[in-house]
Amino acid sequence: MQATIVEAVNDALHGEMERDDRVVVFGEDVAESGGVFRATDDLLEEFGSERVVDTPLSEIAIVGGAAGMAMYGYRPVAEIQFSGFLPPAFDQLVTNASRIRWRTRGELNAPMVVRMPYGAGVRALEHHSESLEGAYGHIPGLQVVVPSTPADTKGLLTAAIRDPDPVLFMEPKRIYRSIREEVPEGDHEVPIGEAAVRREGEDLTVVAWGAMMPPTLEAVDEGGVDADVIDLRTVSPMDTETIVESVKKTGRCVVVHEGPRTLGVGSEIVARINDEALMYLESPVERVTGFDTPVPLLSMEDFYFPHPPRILDGIEAALAE
Amino acid sequence: MSDRASDIRASPATGDDGGGEVRYLSQSDLEVPTHQIVAPDGSYDEEAIPDLEEEELLDLYRWMVTDRVFSRRMVNIQRRGELGTFGSTRGQEASIIGSAFTLSPEDWLYVGRAWTPMFMRGASMEDMILFWRGIEEGQEAFAKVNAQIAISIGSHLPLVSGIAWGMRLDDADAIATAYLGDGATSTGAAHEGINLASSVGLPALFYCQNNQYAISMPYEKQSGANTIAQKALAYGIDAIRVDGQDVLAVYDAVSSARERVLDGEPVFVESVTYRLDAHTTSDDPTRYRSDEEVDHWESHDPIERYREFLKSEGLWSEIDHDAVVEEIEAEFDEALAAANAMEERAVSEMFEYLYDELPPELARQLAEFEELLERRPEMYDFIEQRPKG
Numbered sequence: 001m002q003a004t005i006v007e008a009v010n011d012a013l014h015g016e017m018e019r020d021d022r023v024v025v026f027g028e029d030v031a032e033s034g035g036v037f038r039a040t041d042d043l044l045e046e047f048g049s050e051r052v053v054d055t056p057l058s059e060i061a062i063v064g065g066a067a068g069m070a071m072y073g074y075r076p077v078a079e080i081q082f083s084g085f086l087p088p089a090f091d092q093l094v095t096n097a098s099r100i101r102w103r104t105r106g107e108l109n110a111p112m113v114v115r116m117p118y119g120a121g122v123r124a125l126e127h128h129s130e131s132l133e134g135a136y137g138h139i140p141g142l143q144v145v146v147p148s149t150p151a152d153t154k155g156l157l158t159a160a161i162r163d164p165d166p167v168l169f170m171e172p173k174r175i176y177r178s179i180r181e182e183v184p185e186g187d188h189e190v191p192i193g194e195a196a197v198r199r200e201g202e203d204l205t206v207v208a209w210g211a212m213m214p215p216t217l218e219a220v221d222e223g224g225v226d227a228d229v230i231d232l233r234t235v236s237p238m239d240t241e242t243i244v245e246s247v248k249k250t251g252r253c254v255v256v257h258e259g260p261r262t263l264g265v266g267s268e269i270v271a272r273i274n275d276e277a278l279m280y281l282e283s284p285v286e287r288v289t290g291f292d293t294p295v296p297l298l299s300m301e302d303f304y305f306p307h308p309p310r311i312l313d314g315i316e317a318a319l320a321e
Numbered sequence: 322m323s324d325r326a327s328d329i330r331a332s333p334a335t336g337d338d339g340g341g342e343v344r345y346l347s348q349s350d351l352e353v354p355t356h357q358i359v360a361p362d363g364s365y366d367e368e369a370i371p372d373l374e375e376e377e378l379l380d381l382y383r384w385m386v387t388d389r390v391f392s393r394r395m396v397n398i399q400r401r402g403e404l405g406t407f408g409s410t411r412g413q414e415a416s417i418i419g420s421a422f423t424l425s426p427e428d429w430l431y432v433g434r435a436w437t438p439m440f441m442r443g444a445s446m447e448d449m450i451l452f453w454r455g456i457e458e459g460q461e462a463f464a465k466v467n468a469q470i471a472i473s474i475g476s477h478l479p480l481v482s483g484i485a486w487g488m489r490l491d492d493a494d495a496i497a498t499a500y501l502g503d504g505a506t507s508t509g510a511a512h513e514g515i516n517l518a519s520s521v522g523l524p525a526l527f528y529c530q531n532n533q534y535a536i537s538m539p540y541e542k543q544s545g546a547n548t549i550a551q552k553a554l555a556y557g558i559d560a561i562r563v564d565g566q567d568v569l570a571v572y573d574a575v576s577s578a579r580e581r582v583l584d585g586e587p588v589f590v591e592s593v594t595y596r597l598d599a600h601t602t603s604d605d606p607t608r609y610r611s612d613e614e615v616d617h618w619e620s621h622d623p624i625e626r627y628r629e630f631l632k633s634e635g636l637w638s639e640i641d642h643d644a645v646v647e648e649i650e651a652e653f654d655e656a657l658a659a660a661n662a663m664e665e666r667a668v669s670e671m672f673e674y675l676y677d678e679l680p681p682e683l684a685r686q687l688a689e690f691e692e693l694l695e696r697r698p699e700m701y702d703f704i705e706q707r708p709k710g
């Protein structure tokens with residue numbers, strides 16, 4: 001079937017709720033109104049109010065509640081309305097969800113998913129536009145997944161729901177509806193922790209994910225660059241091998257991400273390349289990223305995140321030396 | 322040790338007589354009155370009218386109309402694509418104006434859904450238009466009148482308690498006020514902020530506009546508490562529940578509360594009101610509430626009710642309603658023109674205000690970006706919106 005990213009979210013939820021009656025969906029405005037982006041549309045009608053629940057306005061209760069329900073044996077898929085409102089629940093991720101398996105020596109685990117739209121560029125208010133996968137990826141025990149295509153969205157969300165450990169599922173809301181493509185019907189799983197190679201080339205490696213994929217591909221295609229383009233898909237645990245093997249081949253690399261530069265996921269990618277492919281590098285790894293500032297309010301947000309010319313600039317810098 | 326401490330900590334020597342039954346503390350035993358002065362049918366007790374000058378009574382009306390006209394105009398320009406989004410306050414005018422009317426310029430104010438209080442403190446409609454256009458100068462203007470808008474729901478309550486704490490240390494003749502919604506009362510930050518105010522004894526006023534919905538979530542599902550006001554008791558602070566469609570009752574309740582707060586006793590006020598328009602311009606309320614319900618609340622229009630009161634008082638003849646509206650419309654037109662004329666800001670503004678001094682790495686990022694914008698003007702093909710009015 002043809003679907004957008006947000007429709008693929010809905011399809012994955014439908015599929016998993018049908019397959020496994022321990023899957024429970026909850027969050028602010030997810031049931032009655034079907035979610036502010038309509039990602040949970042029709043789930044209430046289909047699966048009823050025991051399994052599709054509007055929660056109070058409390059991110060702490062949503063994430064902490066998901067962790068508890070998961071420990072008990074259910075498969076909660078909790079929605080945070082915008083990623084900018086996850087911070088109150090950071091405590092629940094760090095203190096509880098991410099370490100339940102570890103601190104009970106595997107006696108308990110937390111098969112839970114927290115889904116949330118992230119990123120700038122939809123003209124929203126303050127705190128609606130962050131891209132903090134770097135911060136969340138820093139939490140040991142938490143898997144962080146960021147799809148960029150409708151098919152991957154379905155496959156990765158399905159995998160996340162079936163995964164025995166917590167997954168933070170960050171949905172690129174700027175491209176929620178801008179890509180429509182063929183999405184496999186029925187069961188479709190894409191493994192967590194595996195990057196995808198979107199273009200194959202010889203001259204350099206470009207790594208991006210989520211909402212940065214379309215501008216990255218545009219830069220590579222329009223610039224006529226002969227590059228490996230890697231869609232990371234999972235920020236943590238990271239598919240180091242795909243990156244390292246590609247860099248060994250090309251000798252050059254650019255990392256593109258929307259979140260702030262300092263201590264961003266790009267820093268970790270550079271470090272892993274240094275660990276395993278330093279001697280193959282012909283030029284320093286370039287980073288094209290958001291700035292070390294809050295995302296500006298909407299009038300200036302278009303300046304914040306990388307666009308094709310900025311990405312191409314980074315690519316040319318990596319190719320120049 | 323104070324008496325309160327020894328009372329609280331004393332071991333219960335003799336339980337009071339429950340006849341052996343386990344007895345529950347229950348909200349069903351609570352009686353929570355709702356303060357009202359002008360009834361929905363327009364009747365009132367002359368004695369209960371708050372002590373306000375005639376001009377102040379008329380001002381209440383003008384400000385309520387300002388609130389309504391402002392919301393209408395903002396929704397209209399949003400539809401024309403001239404704002405990002407906007408949250409209308411229609412239906413909540415008495416709740417917003419009656420409360421803000423009690424505040425002094427020295428008080429600090431952190432609002433949820435309440436925009437006109439900014440104008441009452443001296444910020445302009447232009448500032449508010451800039452805010453909803455996503456231009457930081459709006460917030461800068463609000464800061465100049467000791468006010469801010471909280472976007473992360475409930476996050477501001479601890480802040481307001483902290484501001485009040487400073488006021489207490491200063492022995493200031495002022496209070497800090499948080500406006501919050503019914504949804505906000507579910508957040509951890511709200512509970513913790515209120516409890517801090519109670520524990521330390523801070524001049525903080527918590528003004529909750531229970532407009533029945535948090536986006537699609539009706540209050541009766543938001544919480545099992547029959548009223549929001551009763552939640553205050555759990556923190557050991559007093560509360561008032563007031564009819565939020567009755568501007569005089571709101572004024573009366575909040576001015577009484579403010580007096581107590583000035584003495585370092587935090588107070589929580591629940592104002593029972595209703596959001597008549599959509600949550601924001603991107604919301605479709607027909608998905609979660611019925612037309613009948615909205616019609617019912619339309620018939621509790623706070624401006625109509627106050628108009629009836631003014632008529633009964635013989636004050637209506639003092640107001641030329643059409644002229645009031647015309648004046649507000651003109652103010653809005655002017656504000657919009659001024660906002661539209663705002664010059665484009667430099668991208669450096671994104672960086673400049675983060676620290677007192679720009680750290681070297683941030684200065685480097687800025688310089689690199691400015692250089693890129695110059696070298697690759699095609700960047701502007703991707704920048705659909707410019708940081709200007």
Ligand SMILES: Cc1ncc(C[n+]2csc(CCOP(=O)(O)OP(=O)(O)O)c2C)c(N)n1
Nearest residue numbers: 085434472473474502503504505534535536
């Ligand atoms: C912490 C947080 N979570 C979620 C949101 C998204 N959101 C914006 S307004 C709103 C509902 C607020 O309801 P209420 O507190 O009753 O205020 P009202 O909008 O009714 O004035 C929600 C869920 C947010 N802004 N902040």
Ligand SMILES: [Mg+2]
Nearest residue numbers: 502503534535
């Ligand atoms: Mg509300």
